[in-house]
């Protein structure tokens with residue numbers, strides 16, 4: 001490690017996803033132009049990941065979203081607007097990137113259009129239900145679950161306000177009488193669709209308090225609306241456009257294809273080690289996914305303090321898999337969702353989402369099947385052919401033996417992707433705000449930002465956006481000498497997280513007879 005030869009910059013922004021690009025943009029807007037944006041891949045966007053799939057009428061493939069697909073929560077009246085919605089509605093330029101290396105080479109203005117991206121409003125009531133014998137009617141199970149979930153969300157508010165102990169979302173559901181039998185495949189499927197299908201973990205694996213916070217923050221604070229993006233420029237063009245506001249064409253401050261392998265940090269500076277050499281900066285902003293941090297692919301010197309390591313390993317990164325298929329022609333109902341209740345296995349190909357619908361990608365023959373976590377890991381371990389055989393067996397139980405095989409099938413193996421190691425984060429039960437704050441807090445001049453560090457919007461694009469902006473603004477204020485850059489409340493950390501029970505209560509009176517502490 002020879003630091004003398006390192007390139008100098010004021011801020012090294014590590015990762016060019018939503019958080020990294022937003023952080024760099026805030027630096028730029030605050031007059032800090034001396035930064036480097038360092039990215040493993042050959043493109044900007046991170047887990048906003050449009051890919052080419054199948055074949056369209058003109059011989060070109062379609063663009064589909066392997067990563068983020070929805071604007072979740074938009075705006076209500078004059079209320080606060082989700083910044084992702086703002087980006088989608090104000091998107092007025094088409095950017096041209098060099099195909100081989102992803103470097104911006106030009107842009108074209110478009111006529112202004114108030115909703116510039118092609119989006120469709122998701123309507124979960126526009127659903128047809130199936131089981132392994134064909135069409136079935138279990139809309140009642142969906143409504144029962146919605147009611148129970150609403151009640152748990154209200155309870156969660158009391159737990160939070162009254163400083164009562166968190167519990168699993170499952171516990172909250174049971175307290176409200178939602179406790180489906182394991183073989184009640186209709187209610188199990190309703191629960192999967194409205195819970196696991198959103199948060200990727202089961203209610204047993206999720207915090208009652210903080211899952212409710214994320215749900216309320218997004219869908220009550222902004223709006224209950226979900227916009228599905230099927231724009232053929234790709235969802236990530238909103239982030240590419242953000243980048244084009246502060247990066248010139250072929251800007252040397254964007255370093256694609258550059259893998260960070262190590263970070264040395266202290267209270268004065270940060271040195272970033274990459275496969276392309278090293279960078280010495282006053283500050284660095286780390287935006288890698290929780291999965292990348294958990295896999296220890298970045299070598300920190302000194303080692304991260306134990307409060308930081310504990311936090312990194314206490315939160316979860318789930319996997320959400322969209323299996324894209326193209327069929328010669330649509331054979332499905334005119335519905336946004338086709339929900340399948342498998343009689344044996346909860347979460348076995350439960351959700352199909354046709355994209356070939358009137359007014360959407362009409363004539364495309366496209367459909368998505370979604371699985372999460374355990375089923376994702378299983379599917380990721382299979383070949384596309386094996387997965388296709390399973391999916392087609394399910395679809396044939398729904399629509400009969402005559403339906404054709406897809407001409408194309410593809411999915412991204414998120415858990416195996418070395419720049420993500422999963423899809424988005426989840427807050428498990430029995431942690432605390434302080435534990436999560438430790439995930440967020442800086443160590444010396446190394447700061448952290450990303451969807452997982454957002455306390456209210458974790459898992460969502462707006463979480464990554466707010467966190468990137470917050471840290472970018474904060475560091476700019478430090479560099480400009482306008483902020484309080486000692487450790488402030490914002491960057492508070494909690495070296496000791498206490499439990500709820502003092503040790504002297506582990507006694508006979510509580511049935512504690514054997515000293516098990518070694």
Ligand SMILES: Cc1cc2nc3c(=O)[nH]c(=O)nc-3n(C[C@H](O)[C@H](O)[C@H](O)COP(=O)(O)OP(=O)(O)OC[C@H]3O[C@@H](n4cnc5c(N)ncnc54)[C@H](O)[C@@H]3O)c2cc1C
Pocket residue numbers: 014015016017018019020038039040041044045046047048066067068069070071072258259260261287288289292297320321322414418419420422423424449450451452459460461462463464
């Ligand atoms: C399948 C899926 C579906 C989703 N659906 C939605 C949705 O519908 N709506 C929604 O709001 N959110 C959704 N999300 C979540 C959303 O995509 C994320 O919250 C957001 O994109 C995260 O942005 P980020 O900047 O925090 O992280 P990332 O986008 O992960 O950015 C981090 C960047 O760091 C780079 N990097 C990683 N390791 C290294 C390294 N060693 N060296 C250099 N660079 C490195 C990565 O390549 C990446 O570009 C979904 C995510 C997935 C995967």
